[in-house]
Amino acid sequence: MHKSYFTVVAVVLLSFLLLFTSACGNQSSSSKTIKIGANLELSGNVATLGQSGYNGIMLAVEEINKAGGVLGKQLEIVKYDNKSDNTEAASVATRLITQDKVVAIIGSMTSGNTLSYVNIAETNKVPVISPSATNPDVTVDPKTGKVREYIFRTCFIDPFQGTAMAKFVLDELKLKKAVVLKDNTAPYSVGLAKFFVEAFKNNGGEILADENYTSQDQDFRSVLTKIKGLNPEFIYVPGYYEQVGQIVKQARELGINVPMGGGDGWDSPKLVEIAGAAPLNNTFITNHYSSLMPDPKVQDFVKKYKEKYGSEPDAMAAVGYDTVLVLVDAIKRAGEATPEKIKDALKTTKDVEGVTAKISLDENHNAVKGLVILEYKDGKQTYKAYVNP
Amino acid sequence: MTEFIQQLINGISVGSIYALIALGYTMVYGIIKLINFAHGDVYMLGAFAGLYATAVLKMSFVPAMLVSMVACAILGIVIERLAYRPLRNAPKIVILITAIGVSLLLEYTTMYFLGPQPRAFPEVFKQVSYPLFGGKVTVSNRELLIIVVTVILMVLLQYIVHNTKIGKAMRAVSYDMQAARLMGINVDTTISITFAIGSALAAAAGVLVGIYYNKVWPLMGIMFGLKAFVSAVLGGIGIIPGAMTGGLILGITESLVSGYGSSLYRDPVAFVILIIILLVKPSGLFGKNVREKV
Numbered sequence: 028m029h030k031s032y033f034t035v036v037a038v039v040l041l042s043f044l045l046l047f048t049s050a051c052g053n054q055s056s057s058s059k060t061i062k063i064g065a066n067l068e069l070s071g072n073v074a075t076l077g078q079s080g081y082n083g084i085m086l087a088v089e090e091i092n093k094a095g096g097v098l099g100k101q102l103e104i105v106k107y108d109n110k111s112d113n114t115e116a117a118s119v120a121t122r123l124i125t126q127d128k129v130v131a132i133i134g135s136m137t138s139g140n141t142l143s144y145v146n147i148a149e150t151n152k153v154p155v156i157s158p159s160a161t162n163p164d165v166t167v168d169p170k171t172g173k174v175r176e177y178i179f180r181t182c183f184i185d186p187f188q189g190t191a192m193a194k195f196v197l198d199e200l201k202l203k204k205a206v207v208l209k210d211n212t213a214p215y216s217v218g219l220a221k222f223f224v225e226a227f228k229n230n231g232g233e234i235l236a237d238e239n240y241t242s243q244d245q246d247f248r249s250v251l252t253k254i255k256g257l258n259p260e261f262i263y264v265p266g267y268y269e270q271v272g273q274i275v276k277q278a279r280e281l282g283i284n285v286p287m288g289g290g291d292g293w294d295s296p297k298l299v300e301i302a303g304a305a306p307l308n309n310t311f312i313t314n315h316y317s318s319l320m321p322d323p324k325v326q327d328f329v330k331k332y333k334e335k336y337g338s339e340p341d342a343m344a345a346v347g348y349d350t351v352l353v354l355v356d357a358i359k360r361a362g363e364a365t366p367e368k369i370k371d372a373l374k375t376t377k378d379v380e381g382v383t384a385k386i387s388l389d390e391n392h393n394a395v396k397g398l399v400i401l402e403y404k405d406g407k408q409t410y411k412a413y414v415n416p
Numbered sequence: 417m418t419e420f421i422q423q424l425i426n427g428i429s430v431g432s433i434y435a436l437i438a439l440g441y442t443m444v445y446g447i448i449k450l451i452n453f454a455h456g457d458v459y460m461l462g463a464f465a466g467l468y469a470t471a472v473l474k475m476s477f478v479p480a481m482l483v484s485m486v487a488c489a490i491l492g493i494v495i496e497r498l499a500y501r502p503l504r505n506a507p508k509i510v511i512l513i514t515a516i517g518v519s520l521l522l523e524y525t526t527m528y529f530l531g532p533q534p535r536a537f538p539e540v541f542k543q544v545s546y547p548l549f550g551g552k553v554t555v556s557n558r559e560l561l562i563i564v565v566t567v568i569l570m571v572l573l574q575y576i577v578h579n580t581k582i583g584k585a586m587r588a589v590s591y592d593m594q595a596a597r598l599m600g601i602n603v604d605t606t607i608s609i610t611f612a613i614g615s616a617l618a619a620a621a622g623v624l625v626g627i628y629y630n631k632v633w634p635l636m637g638i639m640f641g642l643k644a645f646v647s648a649v650l651g652g653i654g655i656i657p658g659a660m661t662g663g664l665i666l667g668i669t670e671s672l673v674s675g676y677g678s679s680l681y682r683d684p685v686a687f688v689i690l691i692i693i694l695l696v697k698p699s700g701l702f703g704k705n706v707r708e709k710v
Binding site: 074239240245249282301303 | 419422423426427430531532533534536539543545547554556558629630631639670671672674675676678679680682683
């Protein structure tokens with residue numbers, strides 16, 4: 028009885044020891060590759076944003092690796108799915124930093140998810156670059172007003188996006204009365220709505236109502252009926268495609284035919300599936316890029332993407348691609364692939380030739396870029412205007 | 417005024433769905449005093465079955481709905497046989513926990529095989545809006561469909577329960593299971609049929625929701641199931657007309673609160689109603705206060 032008990036304990040202890048040593052053996056000084064983490068929304072209610080972003084990232088990584096890699100080493104992307112959820116995003120970031128020991132993290136596609144781990148990255152001193160989180164709070168801490176040292180993004184920020192749409196509605200569509208319908212559980216939506224409202228009012232427009240929904244809602248008919256009763260000329264829905272699709276569809280079914288609009292959160296191949304092509308007519312969005320832009324860099328990217336994936340690249344794929352280019356540029360200038368040096372090099376990013384624009388990061392670690400305004404016609408995005416930063 | 421009518425129409429459509437699902441809850445409770453928490457997930461599987469029928473087998477609306485109802489009826493019988501029948505004589509708490517277990521099993525198995533992504537229903541028939549009162553109120557043919565199908569199914573159910581032998585057996589078993597058995601009624605078969613009918617109704621609701629919102633996903637049964645449960649309790653759990661009324665009341669209240677108050681209070685409305693009814697009249701609107709006779 029005694030003897031067998033002792034052996035059981037010994038075996039258990041031994042196996043624990045073995046497990047520990049094998050796990051700890053994974054230092055990223057395996058020096059053959061540069062490990063970069065990807066914390067992306069690959070499933071959940073904004074899944075296409077992460078999936079497209081990932082496609083763009085991998086296209087860039089493969090190109091660069093084929094051309095010899097960076098500093099003589101191949102790039103290795105360690106990706107995890109944060110399931111479009113804040114808590115999961117934070118736990119993925121922790122895993123990437125402490126277990127996979129990546130030198131930088133690309134992610135996430137949404138502001139809400141990225142915000143959930145900015146503090147973790149700052150504490151552990153690992154740089155994070157988001158391809159598409161547009162809320163200003165991601166790079167600048169709203170409580171102190173100071174820039175977060177290790178957080179960067181390769182896209183524009185929402186004050187620019189909201190203002191651009193407000194001006195477009197007032198100057199181009201010549202509409203003065205708008206209603207806002209936002210997702211008040213998503214920082215992106217709340218922020219973008221706020222900036223639109225400010226700019227709209229400051230330029231002579233009138234906001235008739237500011238309504239809310241949550242990311243769990245499916246049935247918007249009640250709030251839409253209320254909005255219809257106010258007779259707006261334009262409805263701004265700065266949310267994500269899953270629900271925007273439902274909102275546009277249900278609005279048209281209720282007989283609301285005024286123009287509607289939103290931001291880059293609309294951009295997904297699923298939007299047309301959910302809403303239908305006809306309801307999306309007469310809607311406008313601000314976005315990072317359009318695959319229709321005549322710029323040869325864009326067309327070249329579109330061609331390469333189609334060859335590899337068989338579909339048109341959307342804005343998320345383009346910004347994903349550009350983020351890798353910016354990161355690689357920083358690593359090259361840093362001279363070594365360590366988190367601290369990469370962070371310092373990122374701060375001075377200038378004129379990286381990306382697909383979406385020539386990317387330079389300003390003192391707030393944000394990209395100085397223009398945006399495009401697109402209109403949906405028969406389920407397809409058509410190029411309407413370009414707005415300079 | 418027209419806005420009020422529009423909100424009413426919205427509320428009646430959603431309320432009809434709650435009513436259809438609530439019927440399953442109430443029938444099962446009436447017959448074996450079990451709150452079948454897995455019922456919301458049968459509704460979800462009904463929606464997926466409808467999706468399969470229309471997208472893969474390319475059926476039109478009515479055959480797809482019938483296929484889905486039959487599939488879920490069979491599923492309901494299987495669940496009853498495997499999970500609930502062995503526990504017929506166990507304490508009520510055991511079977512309640514088992515129901516929760518079945519619910520989680522259905523949800524996560526579906527998620528495992530089909531992924532958590534919401535899927536779109538193919539357009540089974542074109543959506544047409546009918547403007548009334550000079551365009552101020554719009555009713556779509558989908559809302560009319562939901563109301564019509566719900567009414568037909570409820571009338572059918574009432575007929576089965578009150579005018580057929582099996583309905584009589586169901587009522588007998590729900591009054592007193594032992595006495596019914598002594599009278600020669602095959603209690604097991606009756607219970608299975610109750611589950612089958614309840615599940616078929618949930619499946620119909622699932623298909624209608626899939627068409628109306630154009631969206632099905634593995635966890636869709638949670639919120640709707642909970643609200644349907646609240647509807648059943650509101651009307652008086654175990655009482656069939658109660659489920660129908662409870663569903664409609666809940667749907668309309670939700671719609672009015674969401675439209676005139678704030679759309680953020682839509683979900684809490686259901687739970688506030690639950691709390692109020694349990695405090696004020698726990699046996700439900702149609703329920704009778706049954707005192708335990710010693």
